[in-house]
Each structure stands twice: as structure tokens, then as C-alpha cells.
Amino acid sequence: MKLNSSTLKLSEFLPYRLSITSNLVSRYIASAYSERFGLTIPQWRVIAILGEGIEQTSKGLVDLTKMDKVAVSRAVSQLVTKKLVRRIAVQTDGRLALVRLSKQGKDLYEEISPLALDLERKLLDQLSDQEIQDLHKILDKLGHSVPEIQV
Amino acid sequence: MKLNSSTLKLSEFLPYRLSITSNLVSRYIASAYSERFGLTIPQWRVIAILGEGIEQTSKGLVDLTKMDKVAVSRAVSQLVTKKLVRRIAVQTDGRLALVRLSKQGKDLYEEISPLALDLERKLLDQLSDQEIQDLHKILDKLGHSVPEIQV
DNA sequence: GCTATTTAGTTTCATTTGAAACTAATTACA
DNA sequence: TGTAATTAGTTTCAAATGAAACTAAATAGC
Secondary structure, three states: OOOOOOOOOHHHOHHHHHHHHHHHHHHHHHHHHHHHHOOOHHHHHHHHHHHHOOEEEHHHHHHHHOOOHHHHHHHHHHHHHOOOEEEEEOOOOOOOEEEEEOHHHHHHHHHHHHHHHHHHHHHOOOOOHHHHHHHHHHHHHHHHHOOOOOO | OOOOOOOOOHHHOHHHHHHHHHHHHHHHHHHHHHHHHOOOHHHHHHHHHHHHOOEEEHHHHHHHHOOOHHHHHHHHHHHHHOOOEEEEEOOOOOOOEEEEEOHHHHHHHHHHHHHHHHHHHHHOOOOOHHHHHHHHHHHHHHHHHOOOOOO
């Protein structure tokens, strides 16, 4: 394969290819969550993090989801409205609120997470285990190569 | 490395990782084009395609950039305003207009394309040639794994 | 030839997104 | 202590995005 070193071809330009593929995957995943559970990707990410542990502050969610604080703020508000999470004030620091899955939220998490893993499996179906490992490693490296705010 | 087969961890969930990394890369590239040339990513993609050949219809640009026709329509209009491209009516088919780089557009292309390759090189700096080839192959496979509209 | 369908491209409108400003609380430190 | 700086989180406003409706031209099928 030509390593695109001196001539520019958009179809082989990696930032372009990465963006196209990622958007394709995101749209696929987003439509599954939206159709089946009425969730947006930011909402789903918040639920996924909360499902992994007990609770998080919004700041914790920002760090763990890599979304910006506006996106997290909105996703949490929407999830509160849907009664999937609750906000719990912290006595010792009035700026903080812990976010925690409600019973309904936990049930939803239990229902979605197998689907998510299944979607991932379908997506990675054509890749060997080696390629999946390679991809993780490559994404790590790319993340570290981008100046400024890293993954 | 754990292959994430039965438990869900967002930080290892590939659709998520792909999206985060791709957005990071896109933001990095977008800010370079915007700061130095006042171009958006869609505008840049149109110029990149036109720089590879002589001219294209908007439909051709849609197919080659994988952007939707609204995005292409807007990018072309903006580039016409900036006098970087011209629209040329087609005598034999009144629906079509060919889009072609102006002299200024060509000059800009000549200036940007080395920068683009340079940004790509910086980004891929930590990857071996083998890994770069792997990444291309993996993106191909992922694109084909997504149901419906493929890359 | 004449109507129906398809195709190219644009416009409209509603939603999403993100930067910047803002509020409220905490911490630093003179 | 009291003021300045920092931190958590929300709101506001403007720009980007995308689906759907629309215009105009070409093609298909009768």
C-alpha cells in the first residue's frame, strides 16, 4: 500500500478516513440507541459510566466521557427529566452534585449494555483479535499525537 | 489486552474510542485550516477533490467527499463567494453545474496540500508503516461492517 | 408528444453544538 | 478575616447540521 507521503489524495488522507468511518459508526450506534431506547449518545455515555460504578459528579462525568461540561450538563438534565438518574447534593461542598442511576436507570443499563456489546461485536466482526488489539493501540497513539487536549 | 467481550467498559468500547479520537483529530485539523486559511473542513474537502482533477459536478463531490448534498451545496456556495471556485453551466444538461478551482483556488490548493500532508505526518508520527497500513485496512473493514450506507 | 418519475441542487426550518458569559460556592493567601 | 482567584455547573446566543420540502430540468413509459 502506498503510504501517501508526497501526494495528497483525499480518499487516502487519514484524518478524512478516520472522520468518515467514525461518523458512519456513530450514526449506526446512535440510531440503535435512539430507536430502541430513546437515548442520545451523550445520554448513553453518562449512563454507561454510571453503570460501571456507583455515582459520579458532573466533573467526573466530564473527565470520564471526554465530553465537554455543557454536553454533560445537558445530558444529565435530560436524564433527570426521564427519571433515569437522580442528582444528590453534597453536604460538604455546595458546588457539587453526585449523579446516580435510579432503579429505572439501572434496569435500562442492564438492558442496553448487552445490546451495546452486541453492536460492537457486529462492527468488529470482520476484524481478527489481533486487528482489534492493533486498533486499540493505534487509537491510543493517535490520541497522544494530537497536540493540546489529549484523549 | 482484554477484548471487551462480556463486560462493558466505556473507555474500551470501540465506537466510543473511535469517536473520541476522530473528533480530537478533526478539531486539530479544522483549527489548522481555519486559522491559516479561513477554510472549514467541508470547504477544504471540496478543494482537495478539485485539486486532484479538473472539475466535478456537485453530485461528483458528494460521492467523492462522502458528505451530504446540503453540505456540498453550502461549501461550494461559500467557495464561490471567496472566489476560490467557479460554477460552469453544462450546455447539455441544465441541472448540472461543473465546479472548478479558480486561479486563486489552485494557488491555495498548492499551498495547503503540503501542510495537510505535514499535519498527517505529525499525527502518524508515532505509528510504524505497518501500523499505518493496518489502520487503513481496519478502517476499510469497519466501513464495510456498518449496515446501510457504506463508506 | 404527454404525463409520471427521477435526478441535481437549493432553501427552509428545527435541532444540535460549543464558546463565552454567568452564578454560586470554595479555596488561597495577604 | 476579607478579598482575589479558582472551581462546578448552567444559561445564553450564535453557528453548524440535517431532514424534509422545494425548484427546475431530464428521462421513462405509454
